[in-house]
Amino acid sequence: MTTVPGEVLIRRVAVAAVTAASLALGVGVGVQTWTAAERREAQAAREAALGRVDDALAVVHADVAARAVEGATSDAAGSSALLTGARSALAAALAHGQQTLEASADRVGDDEAPRTALAAHLAAGRAAAPTASPLVARRLTAELTAAEQAVHAAVAAEQARVAEQEAARAAAEAARAARATTRPGTPAPAAGGGADRCATTYGGPAFYTSVPTEGGDGSNGRLPPSALTAVSWTRDSRGTPFYLRADAAAALERLNRAFRAALGHDLALDLTYRDLDTQVAMREALGSVAAVPGTSSHGTGLALDVPELPCEYGWDSPARAWLVAHGPAYGWVSPTWARQGGSNPEYWHYEYRG
């Protein structure tokens, strides 16, 4: 039987009390006067009293046992609650981890390792969840949370990298704009960066190729529609055809076919015919780098500019080398004044000499 705290003490006190009562009876009345029957009666009473002590102790035992059962039940319920809590925490971590995995797709840059690790922890967690002990469930939950935090960190790092790149791009853009504003019409200084090195060398306001002048008298910048022909393969950024005098346009069509065969793409154009109003505006904006209105070869429909893109059409580009070498066979030349070392070097400008 289970040792019940206090039982020994209770029993000792009870036995002492019963014994004392028996002695008092004997002493008080006088032991000599007791008959044998009386002594037997007293002994029986003493035993009955001790029996009641045992009964009482049995009740105490039952009560303690009941309380022990109750305690054990409560402990069992406690561990069951513990298990339920640990598993539901794991389930929550699994759901949250899955959300993080999905939300982080394409957002961690080149390093997929944190997402791969999270996916592995999710798989392990799902496999173990139905049977995991509280200890295992807690361990899996902690691992999942750590893996998820690593993914969050990777997303934040990637966001910072993109923001930094964006800021650098904006700064470069602003620097280019500042150069264009402070030095209109002059070539922007080439910076060390690859993208900047190939950026347009034109920093002035935008000018567009012109349409024929309705009712034009045929003078420079006033060519009527009948004097001009649009080239067939390209238009400018606003959709305006590139007009040239008819013979120059026809020659350029032939040149372009040869150019395409050699370079693998059509010749790009930026400006061809330019009317007088545009030439006036250009002179005002750019100063002496633009021809005096009424004297520009663009005003006669006999000049073209390719885009001011140094990598595509610059001094050392294969396209320019081809144009300078083969253009004259089609009547199109790079004038002496526009050459390197000429009076107004313009790698983009070509003229039709027939």
Ligand SMILES: [Zn+2]
């Ligand atoms: Zn030009």
